[in-house]
Amino acid sequence: MQFKTLAFLSILSILLFTGCEQKEKKQEEAQQDISVKDTNTINLKTIDNKVITLIEENGAYKVKEYPNKIILLNFFATWCPPCKAEIPNLITLQNKYQGNFKVISVLLEKNKTNEEILEFSNSFNINYDVTNSEDNYKLANKIGPVKSIPTMFMLGKDGSIFQKYVGIVPVEMMELDINKLLKK
Structure with missing residues (x-):
């Protein structure tokens, strides 16, 4: 009789702790959902x-x-x-479609100062935005994840991902995609 009572109390305590653990997990998930909402903005x-x-x-x-x-x-x-080889194509696209199109380069390289990147940008006559911040990696993980470079994502006017390019891409292919998006 004493064994049955002890077994019953053991099972009851296991169930009680499991139930609390689930409640704690739900609270943790709710907190994570809040933090995910906060991370929807990338600067x-x-x-x-x-x-x-x-x-x-x-x-x-x-x-x-x-x-x-x-x-x-x-x-x-x-x-x-x-990455260097495709810069002239990006410059051409930026110039040709400047009213409807914008190139944003996202640097995935640590320990580069803005001065170093500005010198790099000037040496290639880059005419588009080049970013250098910790949030670059946040964006790369969120949108991709980006596993190799160069990688590009073409976003439609509504912000949806229209095309993903991995590796060097012919300018003609990107122009076809831009023109498809302009007709939408």
Whole structure:
């Protein structure tokens, strides 16, 4: 009889603690949901100290500073030969579609100062925004994750991801995609 009572109390205490653990997990999940909502805004700092704000809503990334524009997010590094090779194409696209299109380069390279990146940018005559901030990595993980460079994401005017490019991409392919988005 004493064994049955002890077994019953043991099972009851296990169930009680399991129930509390579930409640604690639900509270932790609720707190995580709140923190995820707080992380829906990503602030990228450009090398000329402007801030570009991306707001993620339901998988779309709206750029506050460039509403109703097609955005090309270009994840790159200064040491990457294919990244350097595609810069002239990005400059051409930026010039050709400047009223409807914006290139934003997102540096994925640690320990680079804005001065170093500005020198790099000037040496290639880059005419688009180049960002250098910790939130660059946050964006790369959230949108991708970005596993190799160069990687680019073309966003429609509504912020939805229209196309993902990995590696060097012919300018003609990007132009076809831009024109498809302009006709939407």
